[in-house]
Amino acid sequence: MTTLTNEETPAARKRLLRTEIPGPKSRELQGRRAMTVATGVGSALPVYVTGAEEGVLHDVDGNVLIDLGSGIAVTNVGNAAxxxxxxxxxxxxxxxxxxxxxxxxxxxxxxxxxxxxxxxxxxxxxxxxxxxxxxxxxxxxxxxxxxxxxxxxxxxxxxxxxxxxxxxxxxxxxxxxxxxxxxxxxxxxxxxxxxxxxxxxxxxxxxxxxxxxxxxxxxxxxxxxxxxxxxxxxxxxxxxxxxxxxxxxxxxxxxxxxxxxxxxxxxxxxxxxxxxxxxxxxxxxxxxxxxxxxxxxxxxxxxxxxxxxxxxxxxxxxxxxxxxxxxxxxxxxxxxxxxxRDLAGAARDIQHRALPRLRALAERTERILEVRGRGAMLGVEFVRAGSGDPDPELAARVAKTCHERGVVVLTCGTYGNVIRLLPPLVISAELLDEGLDVLEEALVEQLDHPAR
Known part of the structure; x- marks a missing residue:
């Protein structure tokens, strides 16, 4: 049995934005952090989490974010299985x-x-x-x-x-x-x-x-x-x-x-x-x-x-x-x-659902060198038009736009020009699709308005 289905997810497992990202309470905590935590410790997205379920993170401001990072491939079975x-x-x-x-x-x-x-x-x-x-x-x-x-x-x-x-x-x-x-x-x-x-x-x-x-x-x-x-x-x-x-x-x-x-x-x-x-x-x-x-x-x-x-x-x-x-x-x-739960099968389901969408997106622009990966470990590599040189700035802008819209994605790569998707293997098809929708919108927007 695999977890990925087309069934409706509970209301608590849907993306919900009550404030900007990060919200005021997260920003307040970030100020406290600056006074106590060493600067050598970074965070991809300074949103402070109060709870997490199968594919979503709840923050202190009442926002619900779609999690396509799994704490860097840690919460394969979910955050509270x-x-x-x-x-x-x-x-x-x-x-x-x-x-x-x-x-x-x-x-x-x-x-x-x-x-x-x-x-x-x-x-x-x-x-x-x-x-x-x-x-x-x-x-x-x-x-x-x-x-x-x-x-x-x-x-x-x-x-x-x-x-x-x-x-x-x-x-x-x-x-x-x-x-x-x-x-x-x-x-x-x-x-x-x-x-x-x-x-x-x-x-x-x-x-x-x-x-x-x-x-x-x-x-x-x-x-x-x-x-x-x-x-x-x-x-x-x-x-x-x-x-x-x-x-x-x-x-x-x-x-x-x-x-x-x-x-x-x-x-x-x-x-x-x-x-x-x-x-x-x-x-x-x-x-x-x-x-x-x-x-x-x-x-x-x-x-x-x-x-x-x-x-x-x-x-x-x-x-x-x-x-x-x-x-x-x-x-x-x-x-x-x-x-x-056959989570190996669930990972293959995620690949079959996400990879065609990502590759179709790559076909629309020369700014994507390659979409690659297996299972629920998928990457999109961004390059500069014409040269094929790594484009970390585009990757960073796309990731930032996703974050602002309540979807957690991570960047990686020797040159920082790859967006990696590591959803929990228990994520629903609905959440995965919505996260991919946001990623696609973010890329199109950044290609059309790169100065944003």
Whole structure:
């Protein structure tokens, strides 16, 4: 059963604008924020939320906004899924923390069992749990280096892997993520990414070029891990050409390097499969997860081949809050909701509903280079007329217009020229259609009146 239907949504789940966006109460809170919150923390839309449901956000001014961002691909099951809320309440009433490294508890094991079940591959697996995606990536590299006895880590153009020192080194974009924060961890090597809209190249051929460069510049026997997002997130929703990922995975198996899939944004039904690697049958040695795993609670994991994960000694992995029992309970509720509601199917329904509309819009203007993505992870890349150069200003204006009209969209891309759509997988067809209507109106208006 999928969630996306044409049924009428309850009145509370409709876009409603009582004030300008942001409204007076949100602006007042923004003033308080300026006196207390560090300026380094940004917000895409300074609207202060009091409640959220399946595809809508309620703010302090009484406005109801359509949510096409899902807290950056986190609330796949919705912002307050009953399965998640009930699980949190039940666990919080028993205990909120003991530290798994001191006295363990069963639901940590249950999450690891579920991850072994839903991640790609039938091999024996082990998992370790953390709090954030950056922690998961950092620990995946630790595991790969210890297991292989090698140091080099291969990453790609446009990649985003996190904000810790190591994951900043792995992330491609300088501003705002890296500028002024160095020096960074060494032994990280960046390679070209397959980017069909710009290179038009065959995926396997591009991968072979990458492999040749790795072998010449790094050395095959020096590579501990090749870390790649199957569909890049912050880098612009770049979906590599068919054959790119399988060829890299093949080379890793032959060379002794570990193929690490960063599925932090793409995982948990977001792209129409449990994980984006499944699209081409790629089975990673290690897979990192976070975001959609626990319905909004902080949880992340590294799942991998048992022989790799068990090559590290006790005490070498962990963290005080890693695999918190309340977050584990939330994850079990979220995974149950994904399975029972067939949210992978819901993501495919979103794609089938939204992608034709977006592509029809692209056909009307040369300012859209490409519409791309899978499932409920869709991007629109904007360029300047005639040159094909990135146009972040147009993307920003379109996003701002959407925000003013009560639709939350996000921008991304190395050049900031991509609008990304990440609706919750439980959004109704009516809300999705209305959000797309607003996006289309915003683009047409900005093309006709660019000075606005």
């Amino acid at each position: 009953p399965e998640v809320v009930d699980a949190i309440r039940g666990q919080a009433g028993e205990f909120t923390h003991t530290c798994f490294m001191v006295t363990p508890y069963e639901n940590y094991l249950e999450v690891c069992e579920e991850l072994a079940e839903v991640t790609p591959g039938e091999h024996d697996k082990r998992t370790v749990l953390f709090n954030s995606g950056a922690e998961a990536v950092e620990n995946a590299v630790k595991i790969a280096r210890r297991a292989t006895g090698r140091q080099a880590v291969v990453v790609f153009d446009h990649a985003y892997h996190g904000r810790t020192n190591l994951t900043m080194a792995m992330t491609a974009k300088s501003v705002p993520y890296k500028h002024g924060f160095g020096p960074f961890t060494s032994e990280v090597y960046r390679m070209p990414m397959s980017y069909p809209a710009r290179d038009g190249a065959d995926g396997a051929e591009t991968a072979r070029g990458v492999i040749d460069r790795i072998e010449k510049q790094v050395g095959a026997d020096s590579v501990a891990a090749v870390v790649v997002e199957p569909v890049q997130g912050e880098g612009g929703f770049v979906e590599p050409a068919e054959g790119f990922l399988p060829e890299l995975s093949r080379w890793c198996a032959e060379s002794g390097a570990l193929f690490v899939a960063d599925e932090i944004q793409t995982g948990f039904c977001r792209t129409g499969d449990w994980f984006a690697c499944e699209h081409e049958g790629v089975v990673p040695d290690l897979i990192t997860t976070a975001k959609g795993i626990a319905g909004g609670m902080p949880l992340a994991g590294v799942t991998g081949r048992a022989e790799v994960m068990d090559s590290l000694p006790p005490g070498s992995l962990g963290g005080t809050y890693g695999g918190n029992p309340v977050s584990c309970a939330a994850a079990l509720g979220a995974i149950r909701a994904m399975r029972e």
